[in-house]
Amino acid sequence: xxxxxLAGGVxxxxxLRGLVRAVPAHDVTVVVNTGDDRRFHGLHVSPDLDSVTYxxxxxxxxxxGWGRExxxxxxxxxxxxxxxxxSWFGLGDLDLATHLHRTSLLDRGVPLSEATSHVAARFGxxxxxxxxxxxxxxxxxxxxxxxxxxxxxxxxxxWVQRGAADQVKEVRFAGALAARPGPGVLEAIAAAGAVLICxxxxxxxxxxxxxxxxxxxxxxxxxxRVAGVxxxxxxxxxxxxADRLLPAAGVEVSAAGVAEHYAGLLGGWVIDHRDARLxxxxxxxxxxxxxxxTIMVDDAAAEALARVALRAALGR
Amino acid sequence: xxxxxLAGGVxxxxxLRGLVRAVPAHDVTVVVNTGDDRRFHGLHVSPDLDSVTYxxxxxxxxxxGWGRExxxxxxxxxxxxxxxxxSWFGLGDLDLATHLHRTSLLDRGVPLSEATSHVAARFGxxxxxxxxxxxxxxxxxxxxxxxxxxxxxxxxxxWVQRGAADQVKEVRFAGALAARPGPGVLEAIAAAGAVLICxxxxxxxxxxxxxxxxxxxxxxxxxxRVAGVxxxxxxxxxxxxADRLLPAAGVEVSAAGVAEHYAGLLGGWVIDHRDARLxxxxxxxxxxxxxxxTIMVDDAAAEALARVALRAALGR
Numbered sequence: 001x002x003x004x005x006l007a008g009g010v011x012x013x014x015x016l017r018g019l020v021r022a023v024p025a026h027d028v029t030v031v032v033n034t035g036d037d038r039r040f041h042g043l044h045v046s047p048d049l050d051s052v053t054y055x056x057x058x059x060x061x062x063x064x065g066w067g068r069e070x071x072x073x074x075x076x077x078x079x080x081x082x083x084x085x086x087s088w089f090g091l092g093d094l095d096l097a098t099h100l101h102r103t104s105l106l107d108r109g110v111p112l113s114e115a116t117s118h119v120a121a122r123f124g125x126x127x128x129x130x131x132x133x134x135x136x137x138x139x140x141x142x143x144x145x146x147x148x149x150x151x152x153x154x155x156x157x158x159w160v161q162r163g164a165a166d167q168v169k170e171v172r173f174a175g176a177l178a179a180r181p182g183p184g185v186l187e188a189i190a191a192a193g194a195v196l197i198c199x200x201x202x203x204x205x206x207x208x209x210x211x212x213x214x215x216x217x218x219x220x221x222x223x224x225r226v227a228g229v230x231x232x233x234x235x236x237x238x239x240x241x242a243d244r245l246l247p248a249a250g251v252e253v254s255a256a257g258v259a260e261h262y263a264g265l266l267g268g269w270v271i272d273h274r275d276a277r278l279x280x281x282x283x284x285x286x287x288x289x290x291x292x293x294t295i296m297v298d299d300a301a302a303e304a305l306a307r308v309a310l311r312a313a314l315g316r
Numbered sequence: 317x318x319x320x321x322l323a324g325g326v327x328x329x330x331x332l333r334g335l336v337r338a339v340p341a342h343d344v345t346v347v348v349n350t351g352d353d354r355r356f357h358g359l360h361v362s363p364d365l366d367s368v369t370y371x372x373x374x375x376x377x378x379x380x381g382w383g384r385e386x387x388x389x390x391x392x393x394x395x396x397x398x399x400x401x402x403s404w405f406g407l408g409d410l411d412l413a414t415h416l417h418r419t420s421l422l423d424r425g426v427p428l429s430e431a432t433s434h435v436a437a438r439f440g441x442x443x444x445x446x447x448x449x450x451x452x453x454x455x456x457x458x459x460x461x462x463x464x465x466x467x468x469x470x471x472x473x474x475w476v477q478r479g480a481a482d483q484v485k486e487v488r489f490a491g492a493l494a495a496r497p498g499p500g501v502l503e504a505i506a507a508a509g510a511v512l513i514c515x516x517x518x519x520x521x522x523x524x525x526x527x528x529x530x531x532x533x534x535x536x537x538x539x540x541r542v543a544g545v546x547x548x549x550x551x552x553x554x555x556x557x558a559d560r561l562l563p564a565a566g567v568e569v570s571a572a573g574v575a576e577h578y579a580g581l582l583g584g585w586v587i588d589h590r591d592a593r594l595x596x597x598x599x600x601x602x603x604x605x606x607x608x609x610t611i612m613v614d615d616a617a618a619e620a621l622a623r624v625a626l627r628a629a630l631g632r
Binding site: 041043075076077078083086093094096097098103 | 357358359388390391392393394395397398399400401402409410412413414416417419420423434435438
């Protein structure tokens with residue numbers, strides 16, 4: 001059975017490692033956020049594509065969460081010694097090869113989707129990894145700066161450079177209206193036996209995917225086969241700083257709040273034991289609710305979670 | 317006294333370390349070959365500029381001769397795993413930072429000469445390092461391939477990728493006729509108390525500099541204050557594969573042959589003790605000849621050689 005997963009960074013990476021244990025990897029198509037992409041030192045960096053790739057390849061750094069295991073940062077340290085403008089963003093030496101290779105391909109006119117296939121092939125990944133679009137979509141965060149002045153930041157500037165310390169007024173996806181879904185994305189969603197929304201940051205990782213015209217509608221059309229896993233457990237994100245973005249989007253920071261945010265898209269919703277008290281509220285939205293352990297301490301835990309999510313998607 | 321040195325790679329690097337011990341570093345202007353420059357993985361790599369910089373900074377790898385000491389090659393190994401087209405050229409992880417920084421500057425419209433100043437400043441270099449030109453000049457090597465078919469190669473393809481194994485038919489400097497000398501180059505030569513030609517590959521390192529319109533004439537005009545150090549000792553280059561290029565240019569592979577090649581430019585010529593028998597022949601060309609130890613085993617030896625070269629330039 002073909003399965004599509006909408007994915008962002010670390011949470012998705014862990015979940016997908018479980019998913020490809022639960023089902024054959026070649027049945028899985030991962031549609032990945034590219035709204036975080038940015039050029040650093042002239043190199044096209046795709047943080048979520050790379051997170052998904054490295055996690056699926058078993059090469060991710062499980063402790064740090066991002067980047068590759070056994071990574072070093074010698075080039076980045078040197079760039080800092082140069083005072084290079086972009087050196088606040090740490091690029092590992094192994095990771096740099098991915099960015100160099102991808103950028104060379106892109107600058108020769110190869111689309112991002114094809115470059116992504118090259119990278120996935122080098123890591124021997126059987127799942128299909130698709131960028132949400134080959135076009136440029138940029139997640140912009142409007143914040144109130146320290147003096148209250150409005151600042152319009154690239155997501156990475158907000159998130160990494162400034163440590164998500166600014167008060168967020170608005171998140172928008174520049175370029176989304178003109179973007180086309182990546183090759184194969186709509187077809188994969190239409191043909192999928194189940195569509196899963198990974199436990200990723202709803203605002204920064206999933207919403208940009210849904211903002212590409214056609215994708216939200218395609219998912220909604222399969223609503224009865226769609227399930228998501230809450231990235232919020234006990235009122236806080238498991239990882240990251242999603243709680244700083246949800247309120248700005250008018251979303252309650254809870255497993256139920258995120259389900260509401262995905263209204264119209266979900267058939268099933270998976271929440272953690274710690275949020276069991278919210279099950280009734282989510283059922284009241286007309287969703288199938290599964291309550292389970294959503295903390296992916298290892299691949300076996302992720303596999304169990306993936307199986308629960310699949311059952312929630314299929315209604316059995 | 318202002319001194320100008322025309323420089324290529326390793327031999328120049330060693331010599332310049334001695335020169336800035338013999339005279340104040342801020343009196344020295346180094347005019348460097350850029351004909352070997354090439355984009356690798358989209359990055360602008362300037363091998364000779366970097367060699368000169370790293371040597372002057374005391375950061376060069378003395379054993380390997382090129383690149384930085386304490387270097388690692390993790391990104392390049394990864395690029396090889398990707399099968400990236402340019403991965404035959406080894407770029408160190410520390411070295412990558414230089415290329416990333418320079419390329420970012422160039423792609424923003426900063427001229428190479430200014431980018432070079434940035435890099436030199438980061439390494440705290442007091443000498444002035446000038447690229448021979450801010451324009452694109454490319455050293456092309458026409459060879460007979462294995463089947464005898466003519467191949468037109470970038471110098472790095474000939475030198476590094478194919479290991480200088482092909483029979484060379486012609487070396488030319490594409491773009492040289494339209495190139496302008498880098499900012500300050502002609503002025504530095506005109507104002508110099510002495511002009512030194514480093515013991516670099518005459519064909520691959522010095523000739524491209526002289527091919528930029530105006531530079532050869534500027535050096536020739538100062539002929540009486542010009543001295544060079546032979547890169548050939550005992551009929552073979554000390555390092556590198558200059559002997560494979562000299563014959564293609566019709567130059568005898570000897571300390572005297574290279575002096576003849578520089579005819580019209582030199583006032584003095586420094587040769588090794590091992591070539592003392594050639595002193596008379598070089599004097600017969602009307603040159604002041606100095607016979608000394610030209611093997612730069614350390615900075616002290618390089619300093620002694622630089623002092624001899626300066627005396628040969630000044631005629632005392």
